Amino acid sequence: MTTQEAVTVAKAAAGVPGRRRARWTPWLYLAPALVVLGALLVYPIYQLGLISLLKYTQAQVSGGEPTAFEGFGNYTTLFADDQFWQVLIATLVFAAACVLSTLAVGCALAVLLTRVRALPRLALMLAALGAWATPAVTGSTVWLFLFDPDFGPVNRVLGIGDHSWTYGRYSAFALVLLEVVWCSFPFVMVTVYAGIRAVPSEVLEAAALDGASQWRIWRSVLAPLLRPILVVVTIQSVIWDFKVFTQIYVMTNGGGIAGQNLVLNVYAYQKAFASSQYGLGSAIGVVMLVILLAVTLVYLRMLRRQGEEL
Numbered sequence: 001m002t003t004q005e006a007v008t009v010a011k012a013a014a015g016v017p018g019r020r021r022a023r024w025t026p027w028l029y030l031a032p033a034l035v036v037l038g039a040l041l042v043y044p045i046y047q048l049g050l051i052s053l054l055k056y057t058q059a060q061v062s063g064g065e066p067t068a069f070e071g072f073g074n075y076t077t078l079f080a081d082d083q084f085w086q087v088l089i090a091t092l093v094f095a096a097a098c099v100l101s102t103l104a105v106g107c108a109l110a111v112l113l114t115r116v117r118a119l120p121r122l123a124l125m126l127a128a129l130g131a132w133a134t135p136a137v138t139g140s141t142v143w144l145f146l147f148d149p150d151f152g153p154v155n156r157v158l159g160i161g162d163h164s165w166t167y168g169r170y171s172a173f174a175l176v177l178l179e180v181v182w183c184s185f186p187f188v189m190v191t192v193y194a195g196i197r198a199v200p201s202e203v204l205e206a207a208a209l210d211g212a213s214q215w216r217i218w219r220s221v222l223a224p225l226l227r228p229i230l231v232v233v234t235i236q237s238v239i240w241d242f243k244v245f246t247q248i249y250v251m252t253n254g255g256g257i258a259g260q261n262l263v264l265n266v267y268a269y270q271k272a273f274a275s276s277q278y279g280l281g282s283a284i285g286v287v288m289l290v291i292l293l294a295v296t297l298v299y300l301r302m303l304r305r306q307g308e309e310l
Helices: 003-052 073-079 082-113 118-133 136-146 153-158 169-198 201-209 214-225 227-242 246-251 264-274 278-309
Strands: none
Touching: 003 278, 073 278, 082 118, 082 169, 082 214, 082 227, 082 264, 118 169, 136 169, 136 246, 169 227, 169 246, 201 214, 214 227, 227 278, 246 264, 264 278
């Protein structure tokens, strides 16, 4: 073996441990955050799953009766309840409408921010951040006042008298949807706007010189470049809108007339706290967790497949 070959072999041997260390280095930096997340998420999820397998009512909470293992009895009771399936379908439709509306409004306003001058842009950003910073209870109360049948300004402007928006099922859902979009679009707008500003201006100028319309530029240029950001805001919106509680509870007075505006989160609250069926309420929480994980994984898989095709 020549001297050059010996040096090459020595470098290769020394590089293997270095590559191994480099592969584990990011995980070492992430370890503290993973420990905190594990303490904040893993243990509560474990407790949620455990309670869903127990007979856990007010009698067990107060120590009057021993806690009994139910197995999948709570899930059997839940899946045999017709109201659960009605609430599940309503939740899926309502959450999908909220997500699509939030993304549409947020992305449209993000593009608008790139087209207006500094002063209107600042005013729009401040207004959006004000909506984002408003607590859900406060925002819901304000929207209820705006659409109040007796004192609300919306009915007066539209000239529809004492029409109650929260009386009908669909009008109540529409009113809640507007409030959810109002308090959710700033996150999408600011995030997408930051992504658009990071796109090289030469790319947008070239597309405009080729005669592409604004919609074509968004669909063929900006959307593919902003795909990682759109993935984040979409998944975040799905999680937020699927587990909406405060807006529904406040604006429909606990789920509407005869429960016509129930969503899964409010339905779980009613079962767990109003009816003291904590095991059944926990089972609903587990079902919601599984649905959110499934939707997120399917969405990520679809995006990965589209990326490979491109």
